[in-house]
Amino acid sequence: MYVAVKGGEAAIANAHRLLDDRRRGDRSVPVLTLDQITQQLALAVDRVMAEGSLYDPELAAMAVKQARGDLIEAIFLLRAYRTTLPRFAASKPIDTGAMKIERRISATYKDLPGGQLLGPTFDYTHRLIEPDMADDRPVPEPERRSCDRHESAPRVTDILGADAMIEPDGEGTPEREPADLTRSPRTFPADRDARLQALARGDEGFLLALGYSTQRGYGRTHPFVGEIRIGEVEVEIELPELGFPVAIGRVKVTECQMISQFKGSKSEPPQFTRGYGLVFGQSERKAMSMSLVDRALRAEEFDEERVSPAQDEEFVLAHSDNVQATGFVEHLKLPHYVDFQAELELLRRMRSEQQYEDAHKEAAQ
Amino acid sequence: MTVSAKHRSHEQQVDAQIEARRRAMAAFAQAGSTFLADAWERLGAGRTALPVRGPEVGLVMVRGRAGGGGAPFNLGEASVTRASVRLEDRDGAVVGHAMVLGRDPDKAGLAARFDALWQVGDQRERIETEVVAPIEEALAEGDRKRTEETEATRVDFFTMVRGED
Numbered sequence: 001m002y003v004a005v006k007g008g009e010a011a012i013a014n015a016h017r018l019l020d021d022r023r024r025g026d027r028s029v030p031v032l033t034l035d036q037i038t039q040q041l042a043l044a045v046d047r048v049m050a051e052g053s054l055y056d057p058e059l060a061a062m063a064v065k066q067a068r069g070d071l072i073e074a075i076f077l078l079r080a081y082r083t084t085l086p087r088f089a090a091s092k093p094i095d096t097g098a099m100k101i102e103r104r105i106s107a108t109y110k111d112l113p114g115g116q117l118l119g120p121t122f123d124y125t126h127r128l129i130e131p132d133m134a135d136d137r138p139v140p141e142p143e144r145r146s147c148d149r150h151e152s153a154p155r156v157t158d159i160l161g162a163d164a165m166i167e168p169d170g171e172g173t174p175e176r177e178p179a180d181l182t183r184s185p186r187t188f189p190a191d192r193d194a195r196l197q198a199l200a201r202g203d204e205g206f207l208l209a210l211g212y213s214t215q216r217g218y219g220r221t222h223p224f225v226g227e228i229r230i231g232e233v234e235v236e237i238e239l240p241e242l243g244f245p246v247a248i249g250r251v252k253v254t255e256c257q258m259i260s261q262f263k264g265s266k267s268e269p270p271q272f273t274r275g276y277g278l279v280f281g282q283s284e285r286k287a288m289s290m291s292l293v294d295r296a297l298r299a300e301e302f303d304e305e306r307v308s309p310a311q312d313e314e315f316v317l318a319h320s321d322n323v324q325a326t327g328f329v330e331h332l333k334l335p336h337y338v339d340f341q342a343e344l345e346l347l348r349r350m351r352s353e354q355q356y357e358d359a360h361k362e363a364a365q
Numbered sequence: 366m367t368v369s370a371k372h373r374s375h376e377q378q379v380d381a382q383i384e385a386r387r388r389a390m391a392a393f394a395q396a397g398s399t400f401l402a403d404a405w406e407r408l409g410a411g412r413t414a415l416p417v418r419g420p421e422v423g424l425v426m427v428r429g430r431a432g433g434g435g436a437p438f439n440l441g442e443a444s445v446t447r448a449s450v451r452l453e454d455r456d457g458a459v460v461g462h463a464m465v466l467g468r469d470p471d472k473a474g475l476a477a478r479f480d481a482l483w484q485v486g487d488q489r490e491r492i493e494t495e496v497v498a499p500i501e502e503a504l505a506e507g508d509r510k511r512t513e514e515t516e517a518t519r520v521d522f523f524t525m526v527r528g529e530d
Binding site: 050102255274276 | 510
């Protein structure tokens with residue numbers, strides 16, 4: 001028998017109305033505009049796009065506003081929105097080597113071609129709250145330095161790769177369509193393309209903790225940041241009605257090349273191995289974490305024993321998605337009255353059986 | 366001219382035309398919609414463009430490559446708007462196409478109209494100088510500004526010599 005209970009309609013309607021009110025807050029305070037969010041909370045917008053797996057700054061800003069700054073809620077909103085849209089095409093793979101660089105650093109080569117460009121970074125700040133910043137004081141224009149040389153900034157792995165000191169990128173099999181988690185369910189063992197997609201949209205906190213765990217000895221890889229680069233890349237689409245690719249605009253991405261310790265074989269001399277991180281927007285913490293976890297998950301390729309959580313692809317991929325995770329954790333707060341009644345009933349029966357047995361034992365003695 | 370040389374020069378012409386159209390389409394896709402609307406007032410006035418498809422909002426899956434240059438993988442989706450329009454011309458009809466990042470039906474429609482008008486040809490030169498070139502200049506100017514700002518954050522290492530000898 002299934003008994004449905006109805007109720008709470010008015011309570012829900014009023015709760016949502018209350019939510020609207022609290023979101024807006026004190027009406028004497030000016031309302032947040034989407035421009036303010038995309039401009040001044042740009043990194044929150046970037047995180048929502050990366051983990052929402054949908055590049056659209058305006059939409060992400062709307063989600064941040066609607067979610068009252070709860071970024072996982074905003075990510076959920078963006079994911080829900082994407083399901084309403086048709087997929088037109090897949091882009092040609094973006095070329096991060098041709099990036100319009102806004103930041104580019106290497107921890108392995110001081111004098112790498114293209115140089116070290118700090119860009120807008122929190123690094124080397126004192127991490128002291130600046131009370132001045134709370135006011136709308138004028139902010140000076142950034143310093144500019146003319147740049148005549150058109151020195152290219154090759155990916156560091158291409159520089160190191162030229163001497164065969166580091167494993168190459170590997171060739172993609174061009175006829176094979178990359179795995180797509182949005183179209184087909186996860187299968188194990190997963191290929192690297194499926195893992196990279198899952199990591200690129202995975203929860204930053206989860207990947208950060210896993211990456212950290214590899215540094216602390218759970219799947220040690222002894223990594224170096226070969227390179228981090230942030231900037232815009234062109235997105236090109238091959239339109240079937242045209243027969244040639246066209247640029248449809250640019251997206252900002254962060255790329256991290258993590259270089260790890262060596263591996264050689266009978267046929268290959270020892271060389272550095274690599275982990276890769278690529279994330280929508282500006283998020284080097286996420287890109288670095290992703291590259292650490294990508295490398296850890298390649299354990300099998302390098303005959304490493306899989307002993308740590310970060311090396312266990314089922315564990316990592318099944319728990320990296322924060323929309324899935326929040327759905328399952330948060331569903332616990334929804335009414336479970338009947339489930340709970342059933343368990344309560346079971347517990348009562350266990351107790352009464354125990355009392356009955358105890359009484360019998362006593363009687364027997 | 367031999368047949369094969371003729372063939373080759375024709376191929377080169379086609380390649381050059383495709384390259385020019387690619388450039389123009391890339392420029393339309395990265396322009397502001399008000400800029401395109403103003404330009405259409407001047408260049409396309411009086412022409413009728415009939416919608417063939419859209420404008421409609423959808424998604425493209427943006428791909429990256431493992432390690433930057435290896436096997437492709439799906440990075441995540443981006444919102445796009447696409448449109449196709451038919452522009453009536455003395456010699457028939459020309460269909461223009463556009464796909465642009467973001468959700469802007471007006472912009473996609475205008476970009477498709479400009480693609481059609483560019484193909485018609487009689488306005489191509491004006492489109493190149495009054496639309497494509499200014500868009501490319503604005504993009505280049507923005508890039509130059511950001512590059513110079515980034516350049517000012519370049520680390521110049523110097524070696525400190527300590528002690529004597």
